[in-house]
Structure formats: structure tokens, C-alpha cells
Amino acid sequence: MTSVSQRFQQLRDRAQCALIPFLTAGDPDLVTTAEALRVLDRSGADIIELGVPYSDPLADGPVIQAAATRALERGVKLNDVLAMLKEVIPTINAPIVLFTYYNPILNRGIDSFLQEISSIGVKGLVVPDLPLEESDGLLKPALTYGIEVILLVAPTSPAPRIVAIARQSQGFIYVVSTTGVTGMRTQISAKTKDLIQELRVVSDKPVAVGFGISQPEHARQVMEWGADGAIVGSAFVKRLSEGSPKEGLKSIEAFCRTLKAAITSD
Amino acid sequence: MTITPLPVNPNPTAIENRPDAFGRFGQFGGKYVPETLMPALFELEEAYHHYAKDPDFQTELNGLLKDYVGRPNPLYFAERLTEHYARPDGTGPQIYLKREDLNHTGAHKINNALAQALLAKRMGKKRIIAETGAGQHGVATATVCARFGLECIIYMGVNDMERQSLNVFRMRLMGAIVTPVSSGTATLKDATSEAIRDWVTNVETTHYILGSVAGPHPYPMMVRDFHSIIGKETRGQCLEKWGGLPDIIMACVGGGSNAMGLFNEFINEKSVRIIGVEAAGFGVDTDKHAATLTKGRVGVLHGAMSYLLQDDDGQVIEPHSISAGLDYPGVGPEHSYLMEVGRAEYYAVTDKQALDAFQRLSRIEGIIPALETSHAIAYLETLCPQLEGSPTVVLNCSGRGDKDVLSVAKVLDVSGN
Numbered sequence: 081m082t083s084v085s086q087r088f089q090q091l092r093d094r095a096q097c098a099l100i101p102f103l104t105a106g107d108p109d110l111v112t113t114a115e116a117l118r119v120l121d122r123s124g125a126d127i128i129e130l131g132v133p134y135s136d137p138l139a140d141g142p143v144i145q146a147a148a149t150r151a152l153e154r155g156v157k158l159n160d161v162l163a164m165l166k167e168v169i170p171t172i173n174a175p176i177v178l179f180t181y182y183n184p185i186l187n188r189g190i191d192s193f194l195q196e197i198s199s200i201g202v203k204g205l206v207v208p209d210l211p212l213e214e215s216d217g218l219l220k221p222a223l224t225y226g227i228e229v230i231l232l233v234a235p236t237s238p239a240p241r242i243v244a245i246a247r248q249s250q251g252f253i254y255v256v257s258t259t260g261v262t263g264m265r266t267q268i269s270a271k272t273k274d275l276i277q278e279l280r281v282v283s284d285k286p287v288a289v290g291f292g293i294s295q296p297e298h299a300r301q302v303m304e305w306g307a308d309g310a311i312v313g314s315a316f317v318k319r320l321s322e323g324s325p326k327e328g329l330k331s332i333e334a335f336c337r338t339l340k341a342a343i344t345s346d
Numbered sequence: 347m348t349i350t351p352l353p354v355n356p357n358p359t360a361i362e363n364r365p366d367a368f369g370r371f372g373q374f375g376g377k378y379v380p381e382t383l384m385p386a387l388f389e390l391e392e393a394y395h396h397y398a399k400d401p402d403f404q405t406e407l408n409g410l411l412k413d414y415v416g417r418p419n420p421l422y423f424a425e426r427l428t429e430h431y432a433r434p435d436g437t438g439p440q441i442y443l444k445r446e447d448l449n450h451t452g453a454h455k456i457n458n459a460l461a462q463a464l465l466a467k468r469m470g471k472k473r474i475i476a477e478t479g480a481g482q483h484g485v486a487t488a489t490v491c492a493r494f495g496l497e498c499i500i501y502m503g504v505n506d507m508e509r510q511s512l513n514v515f516r517m518r519l520m521g522a523i524v525t526p527v528s529s530g531t532a533t534l535k536d537a538t539s540e541a542i543r544d545w546v547t548n549v550e551t552t553h554y555i556l557g558s559v560a561g562p563h564p565y566p567m568m569v570r571d572f573h574s575i576i577g578k579e580t581r582g583q584c585l586e587k588w589g590g591l592p593d594i595i596m597a598c599v600g601g602g603s604n605a606m607g608l609f610n611e612f613i614n615e616k617s618v619r620i621i622g623v624e625a626a627g628f629g630v631d632t633d634k635h636a637a638t639l640t641k642g643r644v645g646v647l648h649g650a651m652s653y654l655l656q657d658d659d660g661q662v663i664e665p666h667s668i669s670a671g672l673d674y675p676g677v678g679p680e681h682s683y684l685m686e687v688g689r690a691e692y693y694a695v696t697d698k699q700a701l702d703a704f705q706r707l708s709r710i711e712g713i714i715p716a717l718e719t720s721h722a723i724a725y726l727e728t729l730c731p732q733l734e735g736s737p738t739v740v741l742n743c744s745g746r747g748d749k750d751v752l753s754v755a756k757v758l759d760v761s762g763n
Contacts, residue, residue, distance in 0.1 A: 157659050233381065
């Protein structure tokens with residue numbers, strides 16, 4: 081199965097920008113999440129980020145917070161999410177990156193967690209509350225399980241940190257486009273352009289931008305600024321949660337195609 | 347020749363040197379926050395170390411602690427409480443109360459809020475945010491913001507706003523914006539999450555006055571140090587009153603700031619027994635309590651590794667305590683460390699025991715304690731009969747109970763008293 085880095089390499093070879101949709105697992109239910117992953121996979125998603133619902137999502141804005149709360153209220157457990165992924169991953173092409181806060185990993189035990197997600201074919205991990213200084217304990221074992229741990233760079237990160245994060249990050253470097261939590265914004269800060277360029281100078285790893293990208297124009301903008309990928313979260317989560325699951329799936333399919341078209345060079 | 351192997355230090359953080367450069371107390375503490383906040387935490391740490399040694403800062407802080415807060419506050423010999431626990435032969439624990447309840451705003455919280463506001467001012471941050479549970483930290487923060495003309499936004503769970511409506515009014519009276527938090531359980535944990543989200547968004551202009559010895563480094567260290575005046579005064583007052591150290595010191599523990607403020611001075615005094623008292627809510631064997639150290643497991647919440655109330659899936663559990671200030675599923679990392687190395691003992695008392703203690707101290711001493719403080723007072727019922735001779739016990743009377751009288755009245759009426 082393709083790793084996250086390999087997928088970026090394939091896209092680079094074709095001079096394409098990656099579309100990385102995000103969904104919260106279990107909202108509105110896991111059956112819909114499974115179907116949504118397949119829909120996204122065939123509608124232009126190059127990599128899919130799947131959020132594990134957590135009770136205290138510090139880095140998330142209202143849309144993803146609410147989705148996580150709904151999933152937990154329905155009784156969605158980590159094991160259920162993994163069981164669903166075990167069925168779905170062999171049927172799709174896009175590598176799956178899990179987005180989870182650190183406590184559920186710690187609770188499971190770092191090794192058993194990595195072993196489990198690796199055995200079902202998860203390829204990457206984003207842990208928003210695990211900064212560079214605390215990441216060693218996860219990064220090292222993750223390497224042996226073939227899981228790429230993606231680190232984040234923020235608009236507030238000073239230059240020496242950016243260099244250190246770029247060196248440690250695996251799969252790609254996640255550029256946080258806004259000083260804030262996840263959620264839809266009307267425009268993408270111009271600071272993002274500087275961050276992408278700064279990273280280009282210090283690293284040849286792929287760079288993907290997230291936190292606030294909610295419209296095709298935003299995705300196109302970050303592509304034009306030189307990003308290798310655009311991550312779109314709240315805008316997908318919101319669309320999937322509106323109306324019936326069937327309507328939600330239709331809505332994210334159309335949205336995914338529009339986004340992909342916006343970042344596909346003619 | 348025999349080679350003696352070097353002893354292996356079981357605790358990478360020596361107890362004398364807490365925390366280490368990474369903000370670790372043994373395995374506890376650290377900085378588990380989004381990258382966006384990391385530079386702000388480094389900046390804060392640097393500013394803290396700088397001003398901790400700055401004579402101008404210390405002079406201004408000490409002047410305000412004296413004239414604005416009203417320090418030093420007394421170490422009061424609770425004569426009738428002592429009599430209450432005396433044995434027939436007249437011996438028994440000699441109980442002293444460290445009167446943090448007599449501070450301006452009625453609790454220990456102002457020690458830290460004042461110092462952090464001075465720090466924020468020097469760091470050029472004019473917008474202050476804070477979380478509050480019982481409202482005491484919110485009131486203390488609103489107070490110092492009024493004093494220094496700083497913009498003040500307080501995050502408070504909607505359930506707590508109802509339980510502590512008087513404190514909401516006080517904060518608003520002093521010009522603070524009280525922002526209701528309705529996510530999750532709408533209590534202290536959610537207010538803290540929301541404050542952190544605000545900080546992530548406004549980090550460049552804003553200082554977050556965290557109100558407990560919790561959160562990411564440097565908060566557990568800094569908040570402890572700003573409260574350590576409690577223990578320092580206590581040491582001097584003990585010397586003055588009986589020429590020695592206390593035998594036992596005790597305090598209630600939610601996040602644990604009043605406790606660390608008292609404990610810190612005595613950690614290295616091996617003869618001093620240290621006791622923290624948690625909230626057992628309906629009982630530690632029910633699912634309605636906030637006894638993190640008694641019943642929790644190691645986890646990460648709000649930026650620090652510490653004991654945590656969590657379910658099998660690593661989801662944070664809704665805590666319960668009659669006291670809004672103890673209604674928190676985490677605990678300061680240093681408390682987890684002190685428990686793990688066996689330097690401090692932690693016990694839990696129920697809502698009912700705390701309510702009894704609330705009334706007992708009011709009747710016996712004419713001091714209405716905060717419901718939080720009432721937990722420490724309640725543990726005297728268990729502790730005193732176990733003690734031999736007449737040891738000196740210093741209990742941190744961390745706050746006054748005026749804010750709680752309405753909710754206590756409601757509870758007592760319901761139970762038919």
C-alpha cells in the first residue's frame with residue numbers, strides 16, 4: 081500500500097497538488113463515515129485525514145468540536161473506528177492519516193496503538209497536541225511500524241523551530257494557515273505564503289496547508305503559493321452533517337470534485 | 347577490587363530541583379499544546395525567569411501583596427476546633443488555619459493573578475483571558491485587570507455561572523466580560539479548553555492567566571512559585587508561635603494551587619507530613635466524583651501529563667463535586683509527582699462530609715469556609731483520631747464561603763434541615 085510520502089511523490093511527478101479532505105469518524109455514524117471515505121476516494125481525494133473523536137479537542141473550532149461530541153454521544157469508540165477502517169482501507173486508494181489527540185494514544189499504550197493502526201493499513205498520524213519537544217516518544221517507534229508522524233508548523237513558529245520541525249516531520253509538513261483553531265475562514269492569511277516559501281528553502285519534504293481552507297479558491301491559492309497539498313476539514317464535516325446521511329454524502333462528493341478541479345492544472 | 351555500581355536514580359527529576367528544564371516533575375508535566383502556543387510558552391518562561399530576579403518587579407509585587415492584597419495574613423490558632431478534637435486527657439492536634447480567606451477577594455487566588463498581571467504588563471500584553479470554576483480565580487483576575495486597566499475576558503461554564511452567580515456579578519461589576527461556555531460538561535474543564543482556544547487564536551496580543559498549578563510548562567512551576575508566599579509566611583509564623591516547623595500541613599486539591607503554595611516551602615523538610623484532600627463527590631466508588639489522584643490514571647489534559655479521570659477509551663470523564671473549584675478531572679502535575687514519590691499523601695472526602703465541615707467551622711470558629719476549603723477541614727474528622735500526642739497541624743484556609751452560602755442553603759433545604 082502507498083505511504084503518504086509515496087503519494088506525494090507520485091503527485092509531484094505529475095506536477096499535481098494533493099487534495100486532503102478531513103472527516104470526523106462516527107459523525108453522523110460509522111456506516112456513513114465508511115461510505116464517505118469511499119466517496120472521497122473516488123471523487124479526487126489523494127490522501128484522507130480521519131479525526132478520532134475526543135472529549136477535549138483543544139485545537140478544534142466549533143464545527144469539528146460539535147462533530148466529535150455527537151460521535152461520542154453515539155458511543156463511538158476507538159475500536160469501532162479501527163474496525164471500520166480495517167474494512168474500508170483495502171477498498172480505497174487514498175492513504176489514511178489518523179488525526180488524534182495524544183491522550184487516546186497514551187491510554188492505549190504507544191506501541192499497541194501503533195501496532196494496531198499499522199496492521200489495518202493506516203499510513204500517517206497527526207497529533208495536534210504533541211509538539212516537537214514531546215514527539216520523540218512517538219516518532220521513533222512509529223518509524224518501526226511504518227507510520228509517518230506529521231508535525232505542524234504554525235504562523236507563530238520562529239525560524240529555528242521551523243527548521244527543526246521540518247527535519248523531524250514525516251510524510252509531509254503540515255502548515256497551519258491561521259493563528260487559531262480549525263474552522264472555516266473567509267480568506268487565507270498571506271503569512272501562509274511566507275511559511276511555504278520558508279519551508280521550501282529548508283526542506284524538500286512536501287508541504288500541505290490546513291486550518292481554515294474551506295473554498296475552492298483557498299485551495300487554489302495555496303497551490304499557487306507552492307503548497308503540495310490542501311487540507312480541508314470543517315467544510316467537509318459541516319456538509320456531511322447537514323441533512324440526511326445520503327444528502328451529506330452527495331454534498332461532499334460534489335464539493336470534493338469542485339475542490340479537486342480547482343487545484344488541477346489545465 | 348570490588349566495583350560498587352553507581353546507584354540508579356529512580357527519579358530523573360530530583361525532588362530538590364522541580365521541574366527540570368523541560369517542565370517535568372518526574373514523568374509528569376511537559377508541554378502538550380498545539381504548535382501555535384509553543385513560542386508563547388517559551389516567551390512566558392523567559393519573562394518569568396527574568397522578572398523573578400528583577401528587583402523592580404519584586405518590589406512592586408511585594409508592595410501590592412502587602413497594601414492591596416493585605417498580606418501577610420494570619421496563622422490563626424483555631425482554639426475551639428482544637429478543643430473539638432481534644433482527647434479526654436487534654437492532648438490532641440493543635441490546629442492552625444492559614445487565613446488565605448482574609449486576602450482581598452476572599453481566597454488565595456489573587457496571589458497568582460496579581461503576579462501574572464504584573465508579568466503581562468511588562469510583557470506588553472494588554473488583553474487578559476482566564477478560566478474559572480468557582481469564580482474565585484475569575485474574580486481575582488477581574489480584580490487585578492481593573493487595578494491595572496487591562497482588558498479582561500473570563501471563560502466560565504454555564505453550569506458554574508449558575509452555581510456561582512454572585513461571583514459572575516462581581517466579575518462584571520469590575521468590568522470583565524464573562525463568556526459562558528456550554529460545550530462538554532459546561533464546567534471548569536470546558537472553560538479551560540475554551541480559554542486555551544482563545545489563546546491559540548489571540549496569542550500575539552493576549553496573556554492567559556491560568557489559575558492553577560496545571561496546564562503546560564511553565565504554568566505549574568510559575569503558579570506554584572507565585573503562591574509559595576503562603577508557605578513562606580507559614581514557616582515564619584510557626585517559628586514565631588512555637589519555634590519550630592509544623593508537624594502536618596494540609597490543603598484541599600482540585601488543580602492544587604493553594605496546596606502547592608503551602609507545600610512548596612516544606613517539601614524538603616522531611617519531618618513535615620503533607621496531606622492533600624480531593625473531592626469524592628458522591629463517593630469514590632460511584633461515577634460522580636473528582637478524586638483524580640485517588641481514582642485516576644496517567645494521561646494528558648490541558649497541556650500537561652498528570653493523573654486524569656478518563657474512561658477505557660482515554661476520553662476525559664465528567665467529574666462531580668459540590669464545590670465548583672474542585673470539579674476538575676485533572677490535577678497539577680507536581681501533585682502526581684509528590685504522590686508517586688511518596689512525599690505527599692492524598693485522600694478524598696465526599697460532598698456530604700464537606701458540607702458538614704462547612705457548617706462545623708462556621709459554628710465552632712465563626713469562620714465560613716469556601717466549599718473547596720471545607721474538604722480539607724472535613725478530613726480532620728478522619729485524621730485527628732489517628733494522631734498521637736499534640737502535633738501541630740496547619741490547614742490552608744484557602745477561601746471564604748460567602749460565595750457558597752446560597753447553594754449550600756439550597757442543598758440543606760432539600761435534605762430537610
